[in-house]
Amino acid sequence: MLELRGLEAAYGDVPALSGVTLRVGAGEIVALLGPNGAGKSTLLGCVSGLVRPRAGSISWEGKNLLTIAPHLIVERGLAVVPEGRRLFGSMTVEDNLELGAFSPRARAARRESLARVFALFPDLRARRRQVVRALSGGQQQMVAVGRALMASPRLLMLDEPSLGIAPQLVRAILDALVEINRAGVAILLVEQNVRAALTLAHRAYILEGGRVVGEGAGADLLRDPHVRRAYLGPLAAGG
Amino acid sequence: MTLLAQQIVLGLLLGGLYGLAAAGLSLVFGVLKVLNVAHGELIMLGGYGAYWLFALLGMDPFAALLLVIPGALLLGAGLYTGLFGFVVRAHEETRIKNSLLVGFGLALALHALAVRLWTADDRSISTGYGGAVLTVGPIAIPLIRLASLLVALALIAGLHLLLARWRWGKAIRATAEDWQAALLTGIDIRRAYLLAFALGTALAGAAGTLVSVGYSISPSIGLEWTLKALIVVVLAGLGSMLGTFVAGLFVGVAEALSAAAFGGPYREVVGLVIFLVVLVLRPQGLFGRASR
Amino acid sequence: MRSPGGSTEHAWTVAILVAFALLALLPLLTARDDVLNFVFLVLLSITLAQSWNIVAGYAGQVNLGHAAFFGLGALTARTLWIAGTPVVIAMVAGAAIATGFALLIGAAAFRLRGAYFAIGTLALGEILRTTVGNALPEISTLPAASIAGYRLAPRYYLALALAALSVLAVAALARSRLGLGMQAVREDEDAAEATGVSALGLKLRALALSTALAGAAGGVFAYYHISYYPSHPFGPGWTFDALLMTFIGGVGTLQGPVLGAVLYVFLKEYLTVRWVDFHLLIFGALFVAIVLIFPGGLVQALVQAGNGARRRRARRRGATT
Numbered sequence: 115m116l117e118l119r120g121l122e123a124a125y126g127d128v129p130a131l132s133g134v135t136l137r138v139g140a141g142e143i144v145a146l147l148g149p150n151g152a153g154k155s156t157l158l159g160c161v162s163g164l165v166r167p168r169a170g171s172i173s174w175e176g177k178n179l180l181t182i183a184p185h186l187i188v189e190r191g192l193a194v195v196p197e198g199r200r201l202f203g204s205m206t207v208e209d210n211l212e213l214g215a216f217s218p219r220a221r222a223a224r225r226e227s228l229a230r231v232f233a234l235f236p237d238l239r240a241r242r243r244q245v246v247r248a249l250s251g252g253q254q255q256m257v258a259v260g261r262a263l264m265a266s267p268r269l270l271m272l273d274e275p276s277l278g279i280a281p282q283l284v285r286a287i288l289d290a291l292v293e294i295n296r297a298g299v300a301i302l303l304v305e306q307n308v309r310a311a312l313t314l315a316h317r318a319y320i321l322e323g324g325r326v327v328g329e330g331a332g333a334d335l336l337r338d339p340h341v342r343r344a345y346l347g348p349l350a351a352g353g
Numbered sequence: 354m355t356l357l358a359q360q361i362v363l364g365l366l367l368g369g370l371y372g373l374a375a376a377g378l379s380l381v382f383g384v385l386k387v388l389n390v391a392h393g394e395l396i397m398l399g400g401y402g403a404y405w406l407f408a409l410l411g412m413d414p415f416a417a418l419l420l421v422i423p424g425a426l427l428l429g430a431g432l433y434t435g436l437f438g439f440v441v442r443a444h445e446e447t448r449i450k451n452s453l454l455v456g457f458g459l460a461l462a463l464h465a466l467a468v469r470l471w472t473a474d475d476r477s478i479s480t481g482y483g484g485a486v487l488t489v490g491p492i493a494i495p496l497i498r499l500a501s502l503l504v505a506l507a508l509i510a511g512l513h514l515l516l517a518r519w520r521w522g523k524a525i526r527a528t529a530e531d532w533q534a535a536l537l538t539g540i541d542i543r544r545a546y547l548l549a550f551a552l553g554t555a556l557a558g559a560a561g562t563l564v565s566v567g568y569s570i571s572p573s574i575g576l577e578w579t580l581k582a583l584i585v586v587v588l589a590g591l592g593s594m595l596g597t598f599v600a601g602l603f604v605g606v607a608e609a610l611s612a613a614a615f616g617g618p619y620r621e622v623v624g625l626v627i628f629l630v631v632l633v634l635r636p637q638g639l640f641g642r643a644s645r
Numbered sequence: 646m647r648s649p650g651g652s653t654e655h656a657w658t659v660a661i662l663v664a665f666a667l668l669a670l671l672p673l674l675t676a677r678d679d680v681l682n683f684v685f686l687v688l689l690s691i692t693l694a695q696s697w698n699i700v701a702g703y704a705g706q707v708n709l710g711h712a713a714f715f716g717l718g719a720l721t722a723r724t725l726w727i728a729g730t731p732v733v734i735a736m737v738a739g740a741a742i743a744t745g746f747a748l749l750i751g752a753a754a755f756r757l758r759g760a761y762f763a764i765g766t767l768a769l770g771e772i773l774r775t776t777v778g779n780a781l782p783e784i785s786t787l788p789a790a791s792i793a794g795y796r797l798a799p800r801y802y803l804a805l806a807l808a809a810l811s812v813l814a815v816a817a818l819a820r821s822r823l824g825l826g827m828q829a830v831r832e833d834e835d836a837a838e839a840t841g842v843s844a845l846g847l848k849l850r851a852l853a854l855s856t857a858l859a860g861a862a863g864g865v866f867a868y869y870h871i872s873y874y875p876s877h878p879f880g881p882g883w884t885f886d887a888l889l890m891t892f893i894g895g896v897g898t899l900q901g902p903v904l905g906a907v908l909y910v911f912l913k914e915y916l917t918v919r920w921v922d923f924h925l926l927i928f929g930a931l932f933v934a935i936v937l938i939f940p941g942g943l944v945q946a947l948v949q950a951g952n953g954a955r956r957r958r959a960r961r962r963g964a965t966t
Contacts, residue, residue: 162537188539200534202527204592213527216520217539265539388760439937449760450707454892454936457885462929469926576881580771583764618779625768625775632765633753 115140115300116161116192116269121170123156130156131167131324138269143291143301145311145332147345148321154304155197157321158273161302162194163187174269189217193267197274197304199258203247207238207257210246214264223266230297231260234290252283259287263294270294271302276310288314308345312336355491360609362492368605369502370563372598374578375585376509377556383591384529384549386445387437390456393579394463395554399425399561400570401471407478414478414566415500421558429554432459433547441546460575467572477569501563506598508559512552513594525549529592584628657900658816665809672798681797685869687910688804689862690890694902695811696858697887702897703815703824704851705831706755710766711887713773714743714856716879718863720777723785723875726868736803736864743860744853751849770881778876786872800869807865811858815899818854827851831897889928893935895944904943 116138123131131153138144146154159165161172163184172179174190182190193214202210211231215224232239235256241249246257255275262270272291276284288310295301305311312318312332320328320341328335335341378392389395402421406412412420436459440451485496516522521544528535528545535542564570564578581604589600604624611623668688672681693715700708718739725735750769757765787795818824829837830844838844866878886909894905912928939945 164533164536183541184536185539185541188537194537196534196537200531200537202530202534204530205523205526209523212520213523213535213538213540215539216524220539261538388764390764436933436937446759450763451936451940453707453760453763454888455933457888458929458932458936460929461885461932462926465925465929580768584768587761587764618775622772622775625772628768629765629772632761632768633756 115175116302117171117173118157118161119171119173121157121160121167121172123153123160123165123167125156129324131160134170134321134324134326136319136326138300138302140268141295141298141300142317143295143303143315145315145318146302146304146321147308147311147318147341149344152321153324154321155273156324158194158196158271158302158304161187161192161271185217188265188267189219191219191266191268193262193265193270195255195258195262195270195272195275197277199254201246201254201258201261204245206243206245207249208242210257210261211238211242211264214261215266217265220265224264227264227266231263234263234293235260235286250280252279252287255279255283255287256290259290263299267299269300269302271304273304274306275303276305276307284310308341309336312341357610357613359492360613361606362494363498364605364607364609365602366494366498366502366567366605367608368602369505369598370560370567370601371581371585371604372601373505373508373556373560373563375582375589375601376512376594376597377553377560378579378582379586379589379591379594379597380512380549380556381553382586384525385437385441385452385546386448387440387452387550388449388456389437389459389553390453390579391460391463391575392456392553392557392582393575393577394460394467395425395428395557396561396564396578397467397570397572397575398428398463399558400565400574401467401476401561402558403562403565404476404478404570407480413480414562415504418504418559418562421562422555425555425558426551428558429551430547432554433550437550438543438546441543460579464572464575471572473572475569475571476565478566480566483566495567498567501567504563505560508556509594509598512556515552516594521545521548581624584624587628587632654816654819654899657903658812661812661900661903662809665805665812668805669802672801678797681801683910683914685797685801685804687907688801688808689865689869690886690906690910691808691903692804692811692858692862692865693883693887694890694894694906695808695815696855696862697884698891698896698902699815699818699855699858700848700851701888701891702901703818703827703831704848705827705834706759706848707763707888708766708852708855709763709881709884709888710768710770710773711855711859712879712881712883713766713770714747714859715863715866715883716773716777716876717743717746718860719867719878720863720875721860722864723867727785727788727791732799732803732864732868736861736868739864739867740857740860743863744857747852747856748849751852752845755845755848755852767881767884770879770884774876774879774881777879778874781875783874784872785875792871795871800865803868804865807858807861810861812899812903814854814858815902819899823847823850889932891942892932893942895942898941898944901942901944908943 118134118136121131121134134157146157148154156165160167161179163182167180174192179187202213211228212224215221215227220227237253238256238260241253246254249257259272259275275287279287284307291301291303291314303311303315312335315332318330318332318335319326328341330338374396378389381387381389399421402424403414403417406417406420407414436455437452440448440455443451483497487494487496487499516526524535524540525545525548527538527540528542532542535545561570585597585601585604588604589597604627607627608620608624612620668684671684675681697708697711700706721742722735722739725738726732754762754765826847830847834844863878890905890909891902892905893908894903895901935942
């Protein structure tokens with residue numbers, strides 16, 4: 115459904131992505147792994163329309179995504195949970211969620227979407243009138259995921275959702291992702307928590323220095339010696 | 354003592370208009386990150402709109418608001434589409450600088466146009482009920498100015514509600530807070546910008562109308578009102594329309610007090626000095642959040 | 646980005662100085678006061694614009710209170726000169742007072758960035774204008790003896806010398822360590838600070854140079870006019886003129902303010918004759934166009950025209966671009 119071919123991106127003179135080719139099929143959970151600065155966020159930026167790539171192509175459901183404005187990309191069925199959540203801190207949980215369903219297609223389904231979000235994250239229903247700034251990191255992450263879900267996406271992209279979140283809440287969020295996927299939404303997950311990501315994902319790519327250096331099924335990569343040494347050793351984020 | 358109280362009341366009444374003038378500027382700055390230094394000229398145009406509706410059609414200025422406000426909305430939309438819409442394409446630091454310059458050029462052009470069309474003379478709307486005064490003890494409150502204050506308050510409250518409840522109002526707030534996140538949420542931020550700019554211009558037009566009936570207007574009031582609005586915005590910080598209104602009242606009263614203490618000519622200076630002090634010590638203003 | 650101190654700028658510096666040398670001969674060639682007055686105005690404008698350019702173009706801050714320093718220089722020089730001080734010393738004193746004031750408020754002022762600095766300096770200028778206007782409401786007129794002995798030539802030469810000085814100052818600045826440091830700060834202040842550059846120190850030095858020249862220009866203004874209101878040189882119009890001239894010409898370049906000043910004064914005089922109040926309307930519109938389409942002003946337009954012509958010539962010769 116989502117296909118990146120030969121994607122090249124740079125910030126000024128600094129190259130961020132070189133010849134990245136990547137695919138997310140319908141209903142898949144694909145993980146994107148790699149060290150800091152590897153270009154993972156840039157990749158998501160290119161797909162979501164915030165970053166303009168220098169070369170290459172991005173196609174979604176067969177159509178070119180490159181010249182589409184970010185808010186229209188949402189309308190086409192892609193939603194992002196950005197790194198650091200990027201919620202509207204001064205607004206309530208409810209307002210943030212409601213804004214998630216801003217695009218016309220999402221708006222039509224917003225009542226069902228909201229019900230689904232509250233079913234996934236019951237804690238949010240109780241806090242719906244609370245200002246987001248006052249919530250904990252984990253709760254904010256739930257709001258962020260919920261906001262993206264409100265867009266009725268067919269592909270949900272997440273950038274480091276477990277960063278800075280307490281382990282139990284990470285568990286809850288990852289479980290929610292499984293649920294979401296079961297309902298038919300494809301997921302592209304950029305994650306530092308390699309073990310959790312690989313356990314969850316059907317397939318994964320490894321990005322280093324802006325290039326794809328590894329690709330395979332989640333379970334296979336978990337057993338791969340290079341991956342184990344680089345990402346699951348004592349230095350990597352624990353499970 | 355009574356004289357002082359009277360001055361304070363008059364300062365309060367004027368301060369309400371400062372607040373209204375500042376609200377429009379604050380909205381545009383907060384959402385678009387654009388400092389429209391031609392804001393005062395938009396106030397001036399609103400004033401002339403009301404004036405000519407009165408002079409040519411005999412329309413009561415408070416009724417004229419019903420025409421001036423939509424007119425100003427359209428003007429704002431036009432100015433955004435034709436001018437400021439291009440300014441917002443730049444990165445934030447460049448954007449602010451460019452908006453300053455573009456606004457300056459626009460102000461220059463509008464000022465020259467106004468002088469050409471309507472001469473540099475002062476003008477004021479004098480209605481039949483113009484002299485009516487509400488007497489509270491020893492204090493005389495000019496009814497027109499009181500009505501203007503209430504209208505200003507109503508408009509600000511209305512704006513507040515619009516931003517809090519209307520779908521696009523929330524979108525405007527979201528865009529102001531984090532435009533990238535807003536885009537990722539599916540909000541067309543350029544439309545949010547357009548709406549915010551139009552609303553800001555509408556507030557300016559309304560303020561101008563109230564100035565023309567309670568006080569007087571001329572092509573030169575532009576810079577003066579832009580500065581007043583800036584002073585209030587800096588004092589109040591961004592993000593709260595009601596806070597901006599209160600800051601406006603504060604500036605009005607401060608001016609009245611300084612005129613009483615130092616004499617009339619220094620009335621202007623006090624506002625500017627407060628402005629500078631707040632700017633340097635607390636750039637986020639009294640009500641604003643300390644963000645950057 | 647442009648490279649100040651490049652060979653184009655060097656060529657321009659020479660050209661401008663040659664032009665100034667020729668202009669020095671002008672009073673010997675003509676006795677027409679209107680021509681000399683016009684050139685005087687251009688020279689004064691060049692100094693005003695060039696001095697503003699130092700802070701805007703090289704230190705990257707829009708100073709909307711420039712007139713305050715012009716006014717302070719004028720006020721000081723006028724007071725001293727009428728009291729009997731030789732005019733050049735009065736001018737230097739004026740420049741010193743202006744610079745002193747600038748350094749006094751500079752540290753606080755530069756705590757503000759971008760737009761806040763601009764509106765802060767605007768407010769400062771207005772405070773000074775209002776205060777001087779209230780303290781000295783009466784017109785300042787030269788004593789009768791001075792009016793009788795008034796000669797245009799010394800004013801002309803002072804303006805010329807100052808304009809040349811301002812051009813040389815900018816030329817030297819562009820190549821100096823101070824200038825390069827300023828450029829670094831202008832491009833990315835945080836990055837510059839990280840490498841040990843004291844942004845505040847550089848900005849203050851830029852401000853000092855800028856206000857010294859502006860203050861001296863104020864002295865020339867005070868020397869030139871027979872009578873004026875003391876608050877007049879503090880008016881924001883002077884700042885706006887400098888801003889317009891510099892931007893239209895090309896901010897951050899050496900030749901920009903000079904070209905802009907010449908064009909501005911010429912158009913102002915010419916347009917005022919033809920369409921009385923329209924010149925500001927046109928300048929406003931022109932200015933907006935400059936900001937949006939040609940941020941580099943005339944200089945950029947010329948460079949692009951030059952590049953376009955070079956490309957066309959190359960294509961005609963059959964060379965590959």
